[in-house]
Amino acid sequence: MNANQAFDVLDTIAELYPKYVITKRKVDILLPQLKQMDYTNVLKKLSAYAAAHPYPPTLSEIAAYPPTTNIYLEQMRQWKKESAQVPEETKQQFKQQLDTLFKGMSQ
Template sequence: MDYQAVFDKLSHHVATSPYVPTLAEIAAYPPEENLHLEQMKQWKAEAAKVPQETKERFLEAMHKLIKEKSGA
């Protein structure tokens, strides 16, 4: 647990409530790192290295596949 955040919550609780706080009321954990955002940044960096010609060929192939699967 994050000591400073717990201390802040405890100080607030003491100032606003006459009752003893429960652990749940004063518990404070540091925010979890969002690994999905890091993965997205990595993918964008990798995509920037791909030549534009390859991207266009992929897009054309994707459109062709979508048309085949949709029956259009």
């Protein structure tokens, strides 16, 4: 989320909870954390939270982060794509060499 959206989240909390005072210090602490989050999902969580609780939320109670890409899954997909291009006889030769190596290690 951008800075304007983060300010909107803080303003929404202040509107929902009139006793919640937004100070410069709170903004300085919460703004960098809010900017890492997903605006739409934070508002959804804040709405659900406000319906169930009479006191203001902590940041962790409304936190919602955007999904991250799984670099390991992407790497595995790339390897699978590359392995599909390797000829079957090369794979068989590798398997035989690996079996020979394991048999030598187990003796």
